[in-house]
Amino acid sequence: MIKFFVNGRKINTDTDxxxxxxxxxxxxxxxxxxxxxxxxxxxxxxxxxxxxxxxxSCQLALKDVKSARVTTIEGIPSSHPVKVAWLVEGVPECGYCQPGQIMNAIALLGKNPTPSEAQINYTMDSNLCRCGTYNRIKRAILRAARKPK
Ligand code: FES
Ligand code: FES
Incomplete structure (x- = not known):
């Protein structure tokens, strides 16, 4: 049995x-x-x-998150500054990559509330978007960090 938390909810599972x-x-x-x-x-x-x-999350096994606190896109309220900035900047196209982009952005701002453009580029570089929303993603992160361009 592995116990962990997802969006604040305690999970007990005996899945592999x-x-x-x-x-x-x-x-x-x-x-x-x-x-x-x-x-x-x-x-x-x-x-x-x-x-x-x-x-x-494709590279973590269930056993790797034992006792951990996991947050998914569903755990981020619509009033969160990053989600608000995403809407204001009209970031998504097809939307498929966007939950991952938003979660990476939130983690970045959690560690560095006022990142430079270079720091944003470095952190977000590994989240791919086939629709090419990269410039809007950067603007949204800067906006969420209260540094609108
Ligand atoms: S599905 Fe996990 S990094 Fe691509
Ligand atoms: S919005 Fe379509 S893949 Fe990023």
Whole structure:
């Protein structure tokens, strides 16, 4: 039995401890906001926050999050400054990559509330967007950091 927390809710599960976290979230908990992309840690669409750090949930097994606090896109209120900034800047196109982008951005701002453009580029570089929303993502992060461009 593995215990951990998702969006503040205590989870007890005896699913195979080697199951990727992304499948626990999507299939067991019904939290389908976290997206499956490459499955190889390359695209960032499955990004969630684990104990304050952005992590790729396709690369973490259930056993890796024992006792951890996991936050998914569903755990972020619509009033959160990053979600608000995303709407104001009209960031999404198809939307598939966006939960992972938002979670990575929130983790960044949690560690560095006023990142430079270079720091934003460095952190967000590994979250891919086939629709090319990168400039709007950067503007939204700067806006959320109260540094609108
Ligand atoms: S699905 Fe996890 S990084 Fe691509
Ligand atoms: S908004 Fe379509 S992949 Fe990013």
């Amino acid at each position: 401890p080697d199951t990727p976290l992304v499948w626990i979230l999507r299939e067991e908990l019904g939290l389908t906001g976290t997206k499956w992309g490459c499955g190889e840690g390359l695209c960032g669409s499955c990004t969630v926050i684990v104990n304050g750090n952005a992590e790729r």
